[in-house]
Amino acid sequence: MLRQLRSRLRKSLHRHGNARNHEGCKDNEQGGYDVPAVTASPASSERKDATQITTASIEISHPAALSESASPEEFYAAISTSTRPLPTPPANNFTDIRNPAGANDAPTSLPAQLWDRAYYDLKQEETELVVAYEKILSRQLQGGPGLAVPESQLNIIAQNNPDARRRQMIQLIYAGLDRIERETKLKENLGVAVDVVQSAKNIITSAIHAIPQAALPWTGICVALEMLANPISATEANSKGIDYVVQRMEWYWSLSSSLLRDLPDHAGTLAEVRGQLEEKILDLYKALLVYQIKSVCSYYHNRGLVFLRDIIRLDDWDADLEAIRDIEQCFRHDAQAYTAQQATSHLEQLVHHAQKQETQQMSEKYQQCLKQLRVTDPRDDKRRIELTKGGLLADSCRWVLDNADFRQWHDDRQSRLLWIKGDPGKGKTMLLCGIIDELKSTSDSSLLSFFFCQATDASLNNATAVVRGLIYLLIDQRPSLISHVQKKYDATGNPLFRDSNAWVALSEIFIDILKDPSLPPTHLIIDALDECMEDLGLLLGLVVQTSSVCSAIKWIVSSRNWPIIEKHLNNATHKARLSLELNEESVSAAISTYIRFKVEWLAKRHEYNNHIQAAIQRYLSENAQGTFLWVALVCHELANISGWEVEESLRTFPPGLDELYRRMINQIYNSRHAKLLQQILAIVSVVYRPVTLDELPSLVDTPYRASGDDRALxxxxxxxxxxxxxxxxxxxxxHQSAKDFLLKQARDEIFPSGMEDVHHTIFSRSLRIMQKTLRRDIYNLGAPGFSIDNVMPPNPDPLALVRYPCVYWVNHLRACNPKKNTNKDLQNGGTIDTFLREKFLNWFEALSLLRCMSEGIASLLELERLLEVSFRSCDI
Known part of the structure; x- marks a missing residue:
């Protein structure tokens, strides 16, 4: 049994050796400190402070190099033949739990801290016993073994310096092991007792060799082993007890390191349980220390120490051992509970970590998907429109909130579609802006998504863009809805929103979102359906379908009085309509409010007197004809006219939008910049999206000094x-009506050579400016494959001039008259052939930097089709 115990303990101590660096030990040049032999030397009888006691008071020899498998006999034989002195064993830096003042700053292992704390507590609880124990140890430090311990013995064990005390304990252990070795060799015929001593000695040797911090708890055991080597002094019960204590001390040293390891910050109640378990370990450590201290004192008591007789009772070893086992049993019960809770906590940490990682990944995927979904933020469009029209006047929109048709739509759950219709300039867009603000303020629990169509912007004038905008706002308010998009986006990526099947995929996603059980009551608003230039029929069909089958959805749409729109919306089963022409009285009252607001603004600007102010208000009221836009345009013109001539100028503004637009055209053609202004109006009329001041000079013959000058432009x-x-x-x-007027009623003035020529002009200028501007690594990134997400355009941006040409030059080529304008361009050696040969890679690099690669691929496909058409026409 003892041999099995010895094998098990040696394996455990091997773990101590592996943890040497963790415990703070430093190896010497030979790879570690060997256990030294100790020869006692006479010590001075003078009183010394504990901090002055060092291993210099003992002569120590350094053993010869031995293999790790050397037997104890070989080990001590090597010691006895060595004469080279061994340096003082390394003192581990240590922070005393109770009294850190005298300690070093480096941290001590948890088991060493607990043993020191247990020893300190025990000294407070069993003061006389511990003091007697320390006097015995003090005598050994001064005089060596076998000497009597007088009652006047001074206690020289370091009290407030754990580092110095540890050196003393190591010194005592080395000396004790040497004595035990000599005694056991002389008494090998003592059988079991010697076997136990040898096993315990090996454990102590390995422990101190690996972790010098273990010196404190093992010192008493080392001294106690002397009585096991001397059967005259040891009882059988005490011998068994010491054997048991040796086993448990090594076990609990290792156990405390793993069981009480540091907890994460969010461990919560587990930290409290850990603190309670630590107290149980302290109780156990104190019980083990008490047993070994009593064993030491018993040994010396039997040698006749008078001052121990009245301090302790040393005759009930079985009871003392049973007390240790009781404490162990209690500790095991608490440790099992703690371990179970620790495992649960660890599992919770793993789940929390996994959820955190999943959330982070989902957040990144969510952001990427939402970023690609966004074609515009309709909230920004709303603010832009309001600013363009001079701000939203809430009083001019409030009438609709009390309108019977609006109330029916708002209050009746069965009324799910409201169509607001009216002629151009009647204020439909601003009316919807007011409704949006009202729904926002009164419907906290519902969702609101809207979109403003704009015919002049290719990114805002098609059915796919409308659905993308509506989905974007819904997901932005309710992120969980992203799952309906994510499924398809993960499979297809960015083409989901841009390829030829984008409408099919997005309309399905949109319907799935509206059918989501978690979706609260939702209001959907689309302004200016008449400005949806592509797939309007598909969009109207989707509105009708969802208004009929989705009970939680309420729609508002606005448009001009177009029969095609009315035909589609008539298919809706739960609808209402609000005609601005049939509500002329309410609209007129709203326009009057708007006129007062604008006239007050003009009066403050030009300091009108009451007479002029009244004249302007009267003229606007008499000629507005229920049109907000007419009032806005006239007031815009009056803002540039001085007060003394404003009354005379009023008569030059004819009533009606078309007449007003005609007046504006005549003024343009009578100006000395007529040709330049005509070009600008023509270019702006046919571009596929609004152009910037940077792009305008690349498309129009602007004056040389005006190019690059924002103020001049x-x-x-x-x-x-x-x-x-x-x-x-x-x-x-x-306003869209202004563009309609130019394209229809002023077509001959704006496009004297035809609209195709304007497209060809834009196409030709686009190729020239790209040929001149584009170059390799235009942003000077210097690294092929540089992530587009990390690209910051330089200032000034060299692509600012060619943003529009890079994306839309093929669109304008397609819009040209192929027979008249493009055949020469499409021939071998023509302008397109030259551009592609010289700048193709630079063009695609620019498209990548502009994040328009999908548009570039579409342009290539369209260019291929145009070439095929051109070749066929040439063959004919």
């Missing part, structure tokens, strides 16, 4: 009357 745009507006450096029409 803004003045030129301002000369185009009230047809155009400039907002955030982007040129666009003031």
């Amino acid at each position: 803004a003045e030129i745009v301002g000369l185009c009357g009230s047809f155009l507006t400039l907002r955030e450096r982007t040129v666009s029409f003031i």
Whole structure:
């Protein structure tokens, strides 16, 4: 049994050796400190402070090099023949738990801290016993073994310096092991007792060799082993007890390191349980220390120490051992509970970590998907429209909230579609802006998504863009809805939103979202259906379908009085309509409010007197004809007219939008910049999206000194009357009706050579500016494969001039008259052939930097089709 115990303990101590660096030990040049032999030397009888006691008081010899498998006999034989002195064993830096003042700053292992704390507590609880024990140890430090311990013995064990105390304990252990070795060799015929001593000695040797911090708990055992080597002094019960204590001390040293390891910050109640378990280990350590201290004192008591007789009772070893076992049993029960809770906590940590990682991954995927879904943020479009039209006047929109048709739609659960219709300039867009604000303020629990169609912007004038915008706002308010998009996006990526099947995929996603059981009541609003230039029928069909089958959805759409729109919306089963023409009285009252607001603004600007102010208000009221836009355009013109001539100028503004637009065209053609302004109006009328001040000079023959001068270009745009507006450096029409007038009633003036020639001009200028501007590594990134997400455009941006040409030059080529304008361009050696040979890679690099690769691929496919058409026509 003892041999099995010895084998098991040696394996355990091998773990101590593996943990040497963790415990703070430093090896010497030979790879570690060997256990030294100790020869006692006479010590001074003078009183010394504990901090002055060092291993210098003992002569120590350094053993010869031995293999790790050397037997104890070989080990001590090597010691006895060695004469080279061994340096002082390394003192581990240590922070005393109870009294850190005298300690070093480096941390001590947890078991060593607990043993030191247990020893300190025990000294407070069993003061006389521990003091007697320390006097015995002090005598050994001064005089060596076998000497009597007088009652006047001074206690020289370091009290407040754990580092110094540890050196003393190591010194005592080395000396004790040497004595035990000599005694056991002389008494090998003692059988079991010697076997136990040898096993315990090996454990102590390995422990101190690996972890010098273990010196404190093992010192008493080392001294106690002397009585096991001397059967005259040891009882059988005490011998068994010491054997048991040796086994348990090594076990609990290792156990405390793993069981009480540091907890994460969010461990919560587990930290409290750990603290309670630590107290149980301390109780156990104290019980083990008490047993070994009593064993030491018993040994010396039997040698006749008078001052121990009245301090302790040393005759009930079985009871003492049973007390240790009781404490162990209690500890095991608590340790099992703690381990179970620790495992649960660890599992919770793993789950938390996995959820955190999943959330982070989902967040990244969510952001990427939402980023690609976004074609525009309709909230930004709303703010832009309001700014362009001079701000939202809430009083001019409030009438609709009490309108019977609106109330029916709002209050009746069965009424799911409201169509607001009216002629151009009647204020439909601003009316919907007011409704959106009202729904936001009164419907906290519902979702609201909207979209403003704009015919002049290719990214805002098609059915796919409308659905993308509606989905974007819904997901932005309810992120969980992203799952409906993510399934398809993970499979296809960015083409989901841009390829030829984008409408099919997105309309299915949109319907799935509206059918989601978690979706709260939702309001969906689309303004200016008449400005949806592509797939309007598909969009109207989707509105009708969802308004009929999705009970939680309520739609509002607005448009002009177009029969095709009315035909589609008539198929809806739960609908209402609000005609601005049939609500002329309410609209007129709203326009009157708007007129008062605008006239007050003009009066403050020009300091009108009451007479002029009244004259302007009267003229606007008499000629507005229920049209907000007419009032806005006239007031815009009056803002540039001095007060003394404003009354006379009023008569030059004819009633009705078309008449007003005609007046503006005549003014443009009578100006000395007529040709330049005509070019600008023509270009802005046919581009596929509004162009910026940076892009305008690449498409129009602007004056040399005006190119690159934002102020000069803004003045030129301002000369185009009230047809155009400039907002955030982007040129666009003031209203769709202005563009309609130019394309229909002023077509001959704006396009004297035909619209195809304007497209060809844009195409030709686009190729020239790209040929001149594009080059390799235009952003000077210097690294092929540089992630587009990490690209920051330089300032100034060399692509600012060619952003529009890079994306849309093929679109304008397609819009040219192929027989008249493009055959020469499409021939071998023509302008397109030259551009592609010289700048193809530079063009695609620019498209990548502009994040328009999908548009570039579509352009290549369209160019291939145009070439095939051109070749066929040439063959014919």
